[in-house]
Amino acid sequence: MKPKIAAQSGTFESSDVIFLIEPLPDNSGRKLDISSTVMQQYGSSFNRIVTEMLDEYQMTDIHLIAKDKGALEPTIKARLETAINRSMERQEGTL
Amino acid sequence: MLYIPGNNPAMIQQGGVYGADSILLDLEDAVALNQKDAARTLVRNMIKVVDFYDAEVCVRVNHLSTPFGLADLETIVPLQPSAIRYPKTESAEEVAELLKIIERIEDRHGLPHNKMTLHAMIETAMGVQNVFNIASMFRRVDAITIGGQDLTADMNIVYTADGVGIDFARKRIVMAAKASHIDVIDTVFPDVNDEEGLRRETEYAKKIGFTGKAVINPRQIDIIHDVFTPTEEEIRKAYHIVKEFRMNTAAGIGVFAIDGKMVDAPVVSRAEYILKLANVTVG
Amino acid sequence: MLNSLGREIPEYIEGIGKLEPFQGALAKLRKGWMSEPTIPAPNRAYLPHQSKLCKSLEEAILRSNPHNGMTVSFHHHLRNGDILLVQTLTILHNMGIREITLASSSLNECHDPILPYLKDRTVTRIFSSGIRNQLGRAIALGILDTPVVIHSHGGRVRGIHTGKIKIDLAIIPASAADCEGNATGSHGKSAFGSIGYAVIDARYAKEVIVVTDNLVDYPCIPLSISQNFIDHVVVVDSIGDASKIATGTTRITKSPMDLRIAKIAADVIEHSGFFVPGFAFQVGAGGASLAVAKFIREKMKTKGIKGSFMLGGITSYCVDMLNDGLFETIFDVQSFDAVVSNSLLNNRRHIEIPAALYANPFNCGCITNKIDVVVLGALEIDVDFNVNVITGSEGYIRGASGGHSDTASGAKLTVVVCPSFRGRIPIIKKRVHTIVTPGETVHVLVTERGICVNPMFPELEENLKRAGLNVKDIHDLEIEVDKITGIPGPLEYTDKIVGIVEYRDGTIIDVIHQIKEK
Secondary structure, eight states, X not given: OOOSXXXXXXXXXXXXXXXXXXXXXXXXXXXXXXXXTTHHHHHHHHHHHHHHHHHHTTOOSEEEEEEESXXXXXXXXXXXXXXXXXHTTOOOSOO | OEEEETTOHHHHHTGGGGOOSEXXXXXXXXXXXXXXXXXXXXXXXXXXXXXXXXXXXXXXXOOTTSSSHHHHHHXXXXXXXXXXXXXXXXXXHHHHHHHHHHXXXXXXXXXXXXXXXXXXXXXXXXXXXXXXXXXXXXXXXXXXXXXXXXXXXXXXXXXXXXXXXXXXXXHHHHHHHHHHTOEEEEOOOOOTTOHHHHHHHHHHHHHXXXXXXXXXXXXXXXXXXXXXXXXXXXXXXXHHHHHHHHHHHHTTOOSEEETTEEEOHHHHHHHHHHHHHTTOOOO | OBOTTSOBOOSEETTTEEOOBOOOTTTTGGGSSOSSOOOOOOOOOOOTTOOOEESSHHHHHHXXXXXXXXXXXXXXXTGGGBOHHHHHHHXXXXXXXXXXXXXXXXXXXXXXGGHHHHHTXXXXXXXXXEEXXXXXXXXXXXXXXXXXXXXXXXXXXXXXXXXXXXXXXEEEEESEEOTTOOEESSSSTTOOSXXXXXXXXXXXXXXXXXXXXXXXXXXXSSOSBOGGGOOEEEEOSOSBOHHHHOBSSOOOOOOHHHHHHHHHHHHHHHHSSOOOTTOOEXXXXXXXXXXXXXXXXXXXXXXXXXXXXXXXEEOHHHHHHHHTTSEXXXXXXXXXXXXXXXXXXXXXXXXXXXXXXXXXXXXXXXXXXXXXXXXXXXXXXXXXXXXXXXXXXXXXXXXXXXXXXXXHHHOSXXXXXXXXXXXXXXXXXXXXSSOSBOGGGOOEEEETTEEEEOTTOHHHHHHHHHTTOOBOOXXXXXXXXXXXXXXXXXXXXXXXXXXXXXXXXXXXXXXXXXXXXX
């Protein structure tokens, strides 16, 4: 699936991560730009989480930017889920 | 009872380390309107993973009249935290409606109806007027609390540090809780830097019958514990009373005296309560 | 060869010499004297009324026999407000002097501007208790051929006595001085309090320059530094940025986490068995460590306990406790804020001490030997209680050994306070990157998630458990924290050694390897 709109979730606070999602033209696959204050120690696990979730939601033609400030795994997953849902315009109950 | 904003991962992941008796993950007033979805998802993920140690975990959901209330319940109820805290509760009918929705969700997930409890927040004049019904009519309501800021707003008065405006409400809510044998938690003290003021207000709350107090900053926890925890002197005295009582009961004596003061059933039951708070057993 | 903590230590390093592996905190002291000979201090003679005043720092340096391969020393009492270290090295660089050994008692962020001089070989060797920021990063990435030597405050004095650090020129900034070089940091517009770390430099350097922005009429008292060791005196407009030298007063942290850890640490101290009348106490100046003093102060008042002395880096908070009558004396080797300078100057129970008296292991007893309770921080700690205060999670040098291992070795109760993880990185490790303070001198670790007692001290563990405190096995806590954060991937090192960490007795407790940049 392709994101319908550009969307964002998370904050720049410590222990949080910000995700930005933009739709890309058809058949351009995924483009990931991930930066993290703990890249050396957790870079590969961060990449794995993102890839697994994008697979799970079958996201494609997506440009994803992540700026991580040491978020724990449940936070990373929550923020990404929120960003995906917002980009698919299926987040209910938000003004 | 420590309030933690539901959209703040740094605070949630550390929630259990401050020694609060319970953690309140807040999806309501502490979360901006455009972040309700993010907070709900974050709280859901965190509850599953984070160890809050000995603290009870409660979640304050949004009111059902908002676009978020139902979605909050759909997400949180299946996780069965210790309690759901419901804001601006105004009537028994409203609680009955809420419980119906909760139980429907629980049924869908094959969950029991008797595990998670409900804390009703009294934050409006109408809620204060109906508080006894709210407190007494439902087995699942095991605590009520007063929300000072919202209540003064509803009353169109200014919230003052001396708490005069909500004094009647405080006492009425305490009485409803006592009559229903449930816990009653005082409102937060907003000025984090005023330790003396916090101590004064907590002492007052304890004196009029509250069993606990909510805090907005972990730094406030120690003072509240300090006030609500019985002193060594009180514990020693209570221990003495309960021990004497048991010995006298065993010997068939009903009423007796300690230090020239008569000890009867209410004195003993208060002493037992103190020992319970202090985690002391009479051997 | 392996040292007693299992760290591989080379036998010889070019530019440093033969290395002796660490064999235990007290192993070398048991002998009763230092094996290495003490080198004689230089001697010289001055004529009556010969002037020491120089027109500029350049002139003073020119008169001090600058030469290639020289060792230049500094003190770090001006902390991040120091400007003279950079100025001096710039002057030497412009004179074409090369291959300088820099021996500063510590290095801060404000010294980043010397980075080009490391690149162009103006500076080729460094001795310091701490290195931070860009310098620490560049050194960890291998900018110098010869490894830097990290020493403790006490170990630096020993290093100078033995000639391992052979100072050719000492630059001593002072906030007040007279024409003969009597100098102090306790008054003047750039007051910084105690000048304790510089005393040994004055004694042992071949040439000593006192630099001041406040020349006072002879004599300048107190004689924190005395004229019989001073060659030249320079007056400059400013010795540093006063706003960075000393803040007005030190405030207790408002961070709930630091306060929580501090509260638990104070409970640990209270129930340790060492919280008794007459106890001697040292706390650090930052975060949770200083906050412990706040809670201890309350406990001392409630329990009516009066202590003996406070030691070390002194904050306004320590001064308040002295003035409250909670302690009899302050021994001050380094002062952290303006209020402290005043107290040092005016209160005779607030005593300035040199680094040798503070912490040098090789004399008839330094004051750290008399500490009952010390509270220290950590960048990392491992399940054997070894503490790292020098390299950060990315492997860069970003801290200071300071008095950490000195005080830990002397105290009856060494309490290490730190959060269990920082920015997702767990602080409790199976093995720390770099050992600065050996586990045998650390009694207890306090984190927000539990207290861990070193199994070498079972009585302490029993005391704390009896008091109902949340004592956990450090292995369990390590696993608990890893579960929260996830296990971090390992750092990648090369074989090149970029730093060696000296224990206070001169043996090598660990080495720092070059980081592979990704």
